[in-house]
Amino acid sequence: MYHIYTHAIGSEDLFRNDHNYQFFLTKYKKYIPLIGKTYAYCLLPSHLHILIQFHSEDMIRKNVAKQSKLLSQKEKVEEIIYRQIGNLFNSYTQSYNKYFHRRGSLFIEGFKRKSIDNMNYFLNVLKYIHQNPVNHNFVLDSINWRYSSVKEYLLEKEIITSQKWMNERLENLDKASLYTTNSSVIIKFDN
Numbered sequence: 001m002y003h004i005y006t007h008a009i010g011s012e013d014l015f016r017n018d019h020n021y022q023f024f025l026t027k028y029k030k031y032i033p034l035i036g037k038t039y040a041y042c043l044l045p046s047h048l049h050i051l052i053q054f055h056s057e058d059m060i061r062k063n064v065a066k067q068s069k070l071l072s073q074k075e076k077v078e079e080i081i082y083r084q085i086g087n088l089f090n091s092y093t094q095s096y097n098k099y100f101h102r103r104g105s106l107f108i109e110g111f112k113r114k115s116i117d118n119m120n121y122f123l124n125v126l127k128y129i130h131q132n133p134v135n136h137n138f139v140l141d142s143i144n145w146r147y148s149s150v151k152e153y154l155l156e157k158e159i160i161t162s163q164k165w166m167n168e169r170l171e172n173l174d175k176a177s178l179y180t181t182n183s184s185v186i187i188k189f190d191n
Contacts, residue, residue: 001039002054003125004085006111007047014096014106015045021147024092029160031088034063035081037162039122040129042148044136049129051116053165054081085111 008014015021021043032038032052040051054060057077064080093106116122133145142150149161156163 001116001122002052003114003116003129004050004052004111005047005113006089006107009105009108011046012106013045014048015043015147016100018146020096020099023095025147025160027088027092027095031084031091034067035060035084037165038149038160039162039165040126040149041160042129042132042145044132044138044147049132051122051125051129053162 015024024043028038028041032050036052036054038050038052040049042049055063060077060080064084089107089111096106097103114125116125130142130148130150132142133139133148134142139145142148143154151157152159152161153163158164
């Protein structure tokens, strides 16, 4: 499980309008479910955050093989994951460049990632991701930011996020605990 984040090159924005955000999420749904389950995301004008758990190697190979004839059994699973994420960023960049009549890279080279090794850290990252628009002064309350997974949790809709795994491990889940910093959750440590 990883917290993945990246940002635009220099002072560029990754997203300039609603269409950009929606188009990125459409591309996201094409590439990322093949390699993992998303637990949280937040897209901001200059950067983005994703909380993802990668599938097993066998599942990734099977899923990606359906989409791409170029998959080699010798290819390491890490290379497949990097390629899928790279395909997402490259596909988005190509469309963005065409739309805004620009050329060149949009994302910094190499996205950043931090391994999530326990449920408390998972919850802290989840809250951090959802609080990001507030921390950057885009909104006063994270539920007002349209380009994050907060509303999926509040409405219990899995559009991009996978909530089942988390709901099975959290007792008495107060949905507000997923996007506010001053609430608590009881955690099962069975896995």
